[in-house]
Amino acid sequence: MAHELEQDLEYVLERTASVWEVLAGTDLFITGGTGFVGSWLLESFVWANRRLHLNARIFPLTRDPEKFRTEKPHLAHGEGVEILQGDLQTFQFPRRQFHYAIHAAAEVGATQRILEMVKAHGVRRMLYTSSGAVYGEQPADIENVGEEFASPIEGCTPYGRAKRETEALCLAAVDAGLGVVIGRLFAFVGPYLPLEKNFAAGNFVRDARMGGPIRVEGDGTPLRSYLYAADMAIWLWTLLIKGVPGRTYNVGSDQAIGILDLARIVERVCGVKGGISVASKPAAGVNPKRYVPSIARAREELGLEPWIGLEEGIGRMFNFP
Numbered sequence: 001m002a003h004e005l006e007q008d009l010e011y012v013l014e015r016t017a018s019v020w021e022v023l024a025g026t027d028l029f030i031t032g033g034t035g036f037v038g039s040w041l042l043e044s045f046v047w048a049n050r051r052l053h054l055n056a057r058i059f060p061l062t063r064d065p066e067k068f069r070t071e072k073p074h075l076a077h078g079e080g081v082e083i084l085q086g087d088l089q090t091f092q093f094p095r096r097q098f099h100y101a102i103h104a105a106a107e108v109g110a111t112q113r114i115l116e117m118v119k120a121h122g123v124r125r126m127l128y129t130s131s132g133a134v135y136g137e138q139p140a141d142i143e144n145v146g147e148e149f150a151s152p153i154e155g156c157t158p159y160g161r162a163k164r165e166t167e168a169l170c171l172a173a174v175d176a177g178l179g180v181v182i183g184r185l186f187a188f189v190g191p192y193l194p195l196e197k198n199f200a201a202g203n204f205v206r207d208a209r210m211g212g213p214i215r216v217e218g219d220g221t222p223l224r225s226y227l228y229a230a231d232m233a234i235w236l237w238t239l240l241i242k243g244v245p246g247r248t249y250n251v252g253s254d255q256a257i258g259i260l261d262l263a264r265i266v267e268r269v270c271g272v273k274g275g276i277s278v279a280s281k282p283a284a285g286v287n288p289k290r291y292v293p294s295i296a297r298a299r300e301e302l303g304l305e306p307w308i309g310l311e312e313g314i315g316r317m318f319n320f321p
Contacts, residue, residue, distance in 0.1 A: 004316050005191055008230040009047040012237075015307075016048070019237045024054045027097065029123070031088060031114065032104030033060030034068050037129055037185070039075070039192045040233040041102060046078030059084050059098070061091060093117045100240060101126040111166040115173045118180070125179040127240040128170050132186040132250065132293055133160035140287035143256070144294035147184070147248045167248070174246035181243035183236060186252030186293050189313040190229025191320035200259050201226060204266040205318050212274020214267055219280045220260025221288035225253040227306050228313035235304050242302055250293035253306040258288065262310075269311050270318045 013020070028045070032038040038060065045058050057080045062068050065083045069076040076083060086092070088110030098121045103114045111128070118126050136155035138145050153161055170180045193199060195206035200216075207214040227235075235251050243249060257265075263276050282288075298304040 012044045015234045016237045019241045020048045026099035028058045028100045029098040030102040037104045042075045044233045049080040104129045108162040108166045130184045131163045134163045138290040146294040179245040182248040183251045189226045208270035208272045212272040213277040214263045216278045219282040221282045223256045223290045225292045227253045228308035249298045252293045254295045256292045269315050
């Protein structure tokens with residue numbers, strides 16, 4: 001494990017001490033444990049379990065355990081990790097109790113089955129990782145979109161509509177007495193972020209590692225914000241234990257930055273000599289598209305902040321093996 005990642009995990013541990021006190025001796029079920037979000041949750045769980053002697057266990061569900069063991073052996077064999085093999089749609093849940101659950105899988109169709117498991121296995125609380133895509137297109141006059149905003153469902157992408165539907169299932173489960181908390185995730189930087197998928201930050205770091213140029217596919221004007229991955233882990237663990245059931249919380253940074261400015265930061269922080277390539281010029285008189293959350297609810301209710309700055313986060317991401 002890279003030294004920088006160990007520092008990040010110790011940092012997560014320090015800011016979530018009260019969370020681990022609650023999780024000591026418990027069993028957790030998690031979907032999506034091999035993705036970006038799940039990897040950070042597993043990393044921080046294994047680290048806390050070993051450092052604090054929690055005697056806790058986490059059960060990640062994966063279709064391909066051997067691939068998981070090959071790609072992340074330190075997690076697959078980490079303290080308290082017991083891998084379950086199966087597909088969310090058809091998996092037969094073991095006859096045992098789970099105290100907590102985290103549904104962080106990208107698939108949305110199996111949420112009803114997860115909720116049935118939560119009810120049947122006596123789960124105390126569940127965290128569902130939704131997406132800022134539920135808001136649809138953010139109006140130009142709203143700088144930071146809050147949890148109370150609701151655009152017409154026609155304005156959402158198919159992914160955003162599906163996330164809305166699964167959120168509705170979760171809220172119905174809360175009405176039935178289940179302790180489900182919803183986190184709406186925005187954009188992130190940090191280790192484990194895929195470099196080849198359609199994430200600007202990951203693509204720019206990939207280009208930087210190749211010496212440049214950093215390629216901006218559009219005109220560089222869309223506004224985004226980026227939360228560092230270690231802060232994301234802190235937020236999600238906090239939501240699981242301290243979030244209000246039935247309440248949604250935006251998970252991200254509220255500091256907007258243009259995509260071209262993000263490319264310039266990557267260029268500077270990573271020491272790229274190949275420059276920046278921008279595919280197109282901005283259209284005159286068109287407001288840039290925004291995807292920037294308000295985090296007032298998480299800040300005021302749970303004391304959460306984007307503690308690690310964007311430049312620092314990009315530097316750590318660039319240097320991660």
